Amino acid sequence: MGDDRVKNEAMEIMGLFQLLPRLVVFDLDYTLWPFYCECRSKREMPKLYPQAKGILSAFKDKGVDIAIASRSPTPDIANTFLEKLGIKSWFVAQEIFSSWTHKTDHFQRINRRTSIPYNEMLFFDDEDRNIDAVSKMGVTSILVGNGVNLGALRQGLSEFSKNHSSSVKSKQGKEKSWKKSSSSETEDQ
Numbered sequence: 027m028g029d030d031r032v033k034n035e036a037m038e039i040m041g042l043f044q045l046l047p048r049l050v051v052f053d054l055d056y057t058l059w060p061f062y063c064e065c066r067s068k069r070e071m072p073k074l075y076p077q078a079k080g081i082l083s084a085f086k087d088k089g090v091d092i093a094i095a096s097r098s099p100t101p102d103i104a105n106t107f108l109e110k111l112g113i114k115s116w117f118v119a120q121e122i123f124s125s126w127t128h129k130t131d132h133f134q135r136i137n138r139r140t141s142i143p144y145n146e147m148l149f150f151d152d153e154d155r156n157i158d159a160v161s162k163m164g165v166t167s168i169l170v171g172n173g174v175n176l177g178a179l180r181q182g183l184s185e186f187s188k189n190h191s192s193s194v195k196s197k198q199g200k201e202k203s204w205k206k207s208s209s210s211e212t213e214d215q
C-alpha cells in the first residue's frame with residue numbers, strides 16, 4: 027500500500043471517532059522505523075515502517091499535533107534521519123535524549139512545551155515499561171508489536187475515546203455532587 031492509500035485509510039479511521047486526541051506522541055526505534063538508529067550511520071538513507079508516513083501525514087491533515095519521545099542515545103543520528111525522511115518539521119515537539127526514567131521526563135517536557143494535558147494525548151511505543159510508566163501519567167498508551175500501522179491506529183483511537191469519556195464522566199460526577207452539596211448549603215442558610 028502506498029503512502030497516499032494508507033493516508034486515506036487513516037483519515038477514514040479517524041473519521042469514525044467523534045473525539046480525537048490533541049497530540050499524538052511517537053517513539054522512534056521500532057515504532058516509526060524498524061531499527062535502533064544508534065547502530066546506523068548518518069550517511070545511510072533510513073526507511074520508516076511501511077504505514078508510518080501515511081499515518082503521520084493523516085494526523086497533520088486532521089489538525090492533530092504530533093511529537094516524538096525517544097530515549098535514543100544518538101539524537102544527532104535520529105535528527106539526521108528525520109531530516110532525510112522530510113518529516114522533521116512535522117513535529118511540534120521532539121524530545122530525544124537517553125534517560126533513566128521510562129519517558130516520564132520526556133512527557134513532562136512535552137507537556138510544558140505544548141500545554142496539552144496528558145489525558146488529551148495518545149502515545150505509541152514498542153516497550154512495555156514505557157507504556158506502563160506513561161499510562162500512569164494519564165496518557166492513553168499503545169504497545170506496538172510491528173511498528174505503527176493502521177491496526178495500532180484504530181486501537182489507539184478507540185482506547186483514547188474510551189479513556190476520555192470515562193474521565194469526563196467522573197469529572198461530571200464530581201461536579202454534580204459538588205453542586206448538590208453547595209445547593210444544600212444555601213438551603214441551610
Ligand SMILES: [Mg+2]
Nearest residue numbers: 053055056152
Ligand atoms: Mg522503541
